[in-house]
Amino acid sequence: MQNKRQAEPCAKKYAKIFLLVLVAFVVAWVASSYTKSELADRAIVLGIGIDMVDDNFVVTAEVISPNEGDEGGSSSATSKLLTGVGQTLPLAIQDVFQTSGKNPSLGQTGIVLLGESMNNQELKHILSYFIMSDAFKDGVTLATCEGSAKKIFESTSPVDSMVSFALQTIIQKSGKKTNSTSNVLHNFVERQTRHSKTSYLSKVAFVNDGNDKVNKNKDSQKKTGVYDCSKLSVFKDGYFVDVLDNDETRGFVMLTASKTYDNFVVDEAQSVLGTKDKVSVGIVSKKVSPDVSFDGDKILAKYNLDMRVRRMRTDVTGNVMDFLPQLPSLIDEHIKQSVKTQTEQLVAKAFKKSKNINCDFFGVADAMYKKYGKKWDDYQKQNPDYTRQIEFEIVVNVDD
Amino acid sequence: MNNSIKQTQIILLVIIVVAGGKFLSLPGLVAKLAGRDSWVSMAIMFAVDFVCLAFILWSVYLNKGKSFDEILSDVLTPVGAKIVFLIYAFFFILRIMGGLLDTQELISSTLSVVTNWIAFILPVLFVAGFNVVRGVRNIGRVTQIFFGFIFASVVGILLLSLKNTDFSNLQPHFANGFDLVAKTALDVSFWFSDYIFILFLLGKITKTGWFSVKVSLAYLVGVTITLSLDVIFLCLFGNLAEFSSSALAKVSGFNLTGSVYGRIDWLFVMIWASSVIIKCTLFLWSATMALSYVFGIKNKKGYIILFALVGVLFVLLPLVLPIKNIIVNVFCLGVGKYVTIFVQYVIPLSMPLFTFLSNKKTNGGKNYAKQKTG
Structure with missing residues (x-):
């Protein structure tokens, strides 16, 4: 009888330990089931350029590159370009990150620039990749450009070293203060599902002002210049039609x-x-x-x-x-x-x-x-x- | 289990459950069925719900301290009542499952926090289970704490989106006829009648002055928030609205064209998501209560076992069955909706009569609760 009384608290004690171990195991398993994504493993994309070369999409992504500090001890951030190639837009974007080893973070993307080679493509379908994503901002600035989008991202502005920021400022903000206008991703695609089936985009042209000395980084091969966004490209049913002068x-x-x-x-x-x-x-x-x-x-x-x-x-x-x-x-x-x-x-x-x-x-x-x-x-x-x-x-x- | 609940808590719960969970996949689904008139389909269902809510509040007024179980057992016989409660439990579980599957998708696609179903649902069930076993009073208190934040986040989302909203996008009205709008309203009825949790509070409500009026106003606040966001969603996304899997994430992120605010919308979305968890907890409590009536369980240990059973269903069912497809194809577009309509609308509309008959049968009921009538 006494042995039985002693055994009961002992069993309860073991049951509690077992429960504790079980809970610890479950908590550890749940925590490990969430994909870890450290900031250092991520590539925060500011802008994307899309071109078409030999039936392949070429994506140029401008990503933030945090600098540890310069000689003066101050920290700053610059941007770097990553490029990916694929038969479809998702594959090209995936290629950017496969070759760089970073996870894509498209939520901060501010601009998508379409190269001239995209004029023959059906854009509604291509851009639906971004539209269907909940993380990608529907209000992201969308524009076309003269020549290749990659070339535009390889240039630099005298006042802004990051092309994405420079273009956003010119197209989106200053656009309202000049005699041009801009459009965003969602509006561009949605308008083409309406009865008119038309839409428009700003057309960006890089104008080399010959002032390359302004570029602070002496090692940089980037051309310095300004971006002309005074013209619009018009589209019908997903295809480029013409440029308005x-x-x-x-x-x-x-x-x-x-x-x-x-x-x-x-x-x-x-x-x-x-x-x-x-x-x-x-x-x-x-x-x-x-x-x-x-x-x-x-x-x-x-x-x-x-x-x-x-x-x-x-x-x-x-x-x-x-x-x-x-x-x-x-x-x-x-x-x-x-x-x-x-x-x-x-x-x-x-x-x-x-x-x-x-x-x-x-x-x-x-x-x-x-x-x-x-x-x-x-x-x-x-x-x-x-x-x-x-x-x-x-x-x-x-x-x- | 402490199931006594204050009037203020019920009012806040009504606002939360009416609006919570309705900005996930529902706006996209309704837009797919009724196009730009889909907000009218939702308005129709809210109007029907308002009538049913009035009948439930009438029943609360007539009730003399009896529980939902006692009233149904008196009128429909104990066996009939058990069948009704089984359907209720089934309805609540399916609703929560749909809501949580959408929430997992929202978090996964918005924040890129990718995980499997079990790792997502276990913490949610743990939090919900704790509140369910502690009783509805706990859920009411949590609602009181979170309500201000949730309400502010919804207002923030509305303000973020209003700038680009072109209300002319709602035109032309009824381009495809009113029949389609009415049919859509019926098809999406599964996602409505959130107020039926009040039935499970019968006999537990501490009524004070103007109870029915306050609850009705709370309901209208919830409806106004929901319809406002749906209209803005339709105006912003037009023909692309139907392709949206999560209306809230889309609406809140639409106007963030610059980088000045970063992704403040994600903060709003995550605070709002807590309303889904509160709603799910309340519905899980309702499901547990329904099952406890079926199996005649009235003690805490029994509730824990019942909740554990429900939890196992939650973990396993989405792994073996395409729950979202079943909800859309069977309970929205298929015949399944007629089963849920029985507990969503027929029972609430019959409740004043049932309460009257029950009162008459037992001459006032066995368990008078202390209540102040206003």
């Missing part, structure tokens, strides 16, 4: 990007000093009201553009905004009329281009579908080349 881009941007800046030169205008001279004015606020409708067999696309302009001063820096206070007028009728005429001419060029290349980059079909629903569906089926049936109209109202 500067005027066409300005005309297009005037009607599609409500917060985007532009400026005009007016000849023979009254200057503030009383002489007649060239005067430059800039847009400070803008409102575009599109209206689409059927007009018999034709489609009427009417745009009302109300804009306020001011003579350029140091505070007219490209910020287009609402709720501006009224200021004493320095814009006379001559300036207003000149700006109106110039705007109409720019927009007319963009309209003409849209009809000439049969590419509805203004998205008239999308607006018609929103307004008419199934009626537009039927019309578009009967008139696949409906772009030529569009009658564009622009009404510009310039104020100060």
Whole structure:
């Protein structure tokens, strides 16, 4: 009886030890089942360039390279380029990391640049690789470029050593303060699933300014220059169609990007000093009201553009905004009329281009579908080349 | 098991369970079925749910301290009640399994934290099991602690996304007819009626003034949050919405075009994910209670054994069966939904009548709980 009493606590004790060991084992197993990913094992990608060479995708990834410290003892970060080749985009990206031994971290990617060789590819399908990923930002800047994307990443800007950051700043942020515009990955793909099946991208061109001495790193072979993003490439159904020249881009941007800046030169205008001279004015606020409708067999696309302009001063820096206070007028009728005429001419060029290349980059079909629903569906089926049936109209109202 | 719960805790739980878990694969699935009108399908189901919730609250008002088990046993006979509770347990387990499978995918694809199902589910079950065995009061307290953070993260996600939202993308309305929208509402009904956990609280609720009104308002807050995020999701993603496996991760990350904020959206997403864990814990408690009614278990040891059994099902079923496919093809698009509709809608709508009959049968019930009626 006494032995039995002694055995019971002993069994409980062993049971507790067994339970403790079991829990420790389970915790250790659970912890080891999560894939370890140390920061040093990861390649944090800032930007990706995609080219096509001999039916293979060539991906250039700009990755962060943390430096341990320079002679002065301060630490800094630079970027390095990794390249991968594959039959498909996922394989090319995988190749980048297989050859470098690092795990890809695409969540911080800020820009995807498509080389000129991608113009013959169906981009909707190719870019769906990024779209389907939850970690990849849908709002990542997407752009095309003149020549190869790799060459662009091999260049450098005088003010920013990391190409991805430089391009993002120019395309995305400054884009609103110039007469161009930018697009993001998701919008580019989604717009091509709509009725117009069109979209646009900034076109980046590297302009070597011959100022390579500015490059701080003497060992660097990178060409220093600036990036021109004043033109747009337009796409239809996933394929590249054409490039809008500067005027066409300005005309297009005037009607599609409500917060985007532009400026005009007016000849023979009254200057503030009383002489007649060239005067430059800039847009400070803008409102575009599109209206689409059927007009018999034709489609009427009417745009009302109300804009306020001011003579350029140091505070007219490209910020287009609402709720501006009224200021004493320095814009006379001559300036207003000149700006109106110039705007109409720019927009007319963009309209003409849209009809000439049969590419509805203004998205008239999308607006018609929103307004008419199934009626537009039927019309578009009967008139696949409906772009030529569009009658564009622009009404510009310039104020100060 | 401490199952007494405060009114404030129920109100917070209602907001959490209505919104929690609805931003994973559901918006993409509804968008696939009803396109840009999918938010209307969700609104229809929320409206139906609101009616059912009103009936449940009516039943709470009529109830004189009886538990859900006692009411159903009185009216449907003990055997009938056991069958109903088996269906409830099955429904809750399937709902949680679907939610947790989506959550694992969210964490895996967003944060690249890749792991196997067992290593993912074991810690979750451990946390849930602790709360379940301790009782619903524990779940209520956890909700009180986390609610502020979860609510702030949802507001943060809404604000991050609002800038680029083009509400004209919802047009044209009913381009493919209203029938498709209504059919979709029925098809996705499995993912609704989250409030039915209140039935398992019958006899345990400490009612104070305006209980029904407060719970109804809490429900409407949850609905507003859910529909707002769904509308923003549809406006942002348009025709690509149907390809999204996790709406929340997509919506929150959409507007982060620059690098200034880093990936603040990941912080919001992970805080919000805790609402899924709270919801799963509550549903697991409901499933355990349903099974305890079936097997007549009323002690802590019994609850532990029941929860262990449920846990084993959780670990094993997704390894041997394509649970997500079964949910979509059988319980959303197939005939399975008519089985769950019985416990989701028929029982709640019948509850005031059942409570009345039960009261009448036993002349007020055996177990009067101390309650203050407002």
